[in-house]
Structures are given as C-alpha cells and as structure tokens.
Amino acid sequence: MLIGKVIGSVVSTRKSEKLIGNKFMVIELAEKMSGGGNQMIAIDNIGAGIGEFVLVATGSAARIGCDMENAPIDAAIVGIIDDGSRWMQ
Numbered sequence: 001m002l003i004g005k006v007i008g009s010v011v012s013t014r015k016s017e018k019l020i021g022n023k024f025m026v027i028e029l030a031e032k033m034s035g036g037g038n039q040m041i042a043i044d045n046i047g048a049g050i051g052e053f054v055l056v057a058t059g060s061a062a063r064i065g066c067d068m069e070n071a072p073i074d075a076a077i078v079g080i081i082d083d084g085s086r087w088m089q
Helices: 060-066
Strands: 002-010 023-029 039-044 055-060 075-081
Touching: 002 039, 023 055, 023 075, 039 055, 055 060, 060 075
Parallel strands: 039 075
Antiparallel strands: 002 023, 002 055, 023 039, 055 075
16 A cells, blocks of 8 residues: 555546546656655546545556446556655654
8 A cells, every 4th residue: 555645636437337436636646655756647526626645556456445346447546645744744
C-alpha cells in the first residue's frame, strides 16, 4: 500500500465497459514510498478530492479492494488519510 496526495483528475470518455461510471484521480506518491515522488492514476470509489492524502492499493489488492475483481485496475484509492503531510515532505 502507498501513501499519496490527490493532485488532479482524469476524464476518459472512452474506456473499458467495466470502468464506466468510475472516477480516476492523479496521485502524487510520497517520495518516501516511491523513491522519487512519482505519479500514478488510481480509480476512486470512495470520493477523495483534490488535495486530500490517500492510501492507494496496487495490483490485485486494488481490484479486490473496490469489488471489481474482473476489471482492468492496477491502482485504487482505498482510504483517505486525516493528515498525511508528514509523508509528503
């Protein structure tokens, strides 16, 4: 599991049928977690907003965590952190 900050969203009008109705967010990963402050796109089923710190599950845990075992998902927001600012330094 990774910690990051939501910095934007992605709009996709054409996508896999299994992803229709889902929101995608751009996550800036904590440098301590990623080794370089990388960014990723994660599906958001919990309603995280821009500027919030989040927990991101990756791989099969992402699909299971959002009850979409058969969808092409590699990263999912599974929690909103009350205060993650210390991780983003």
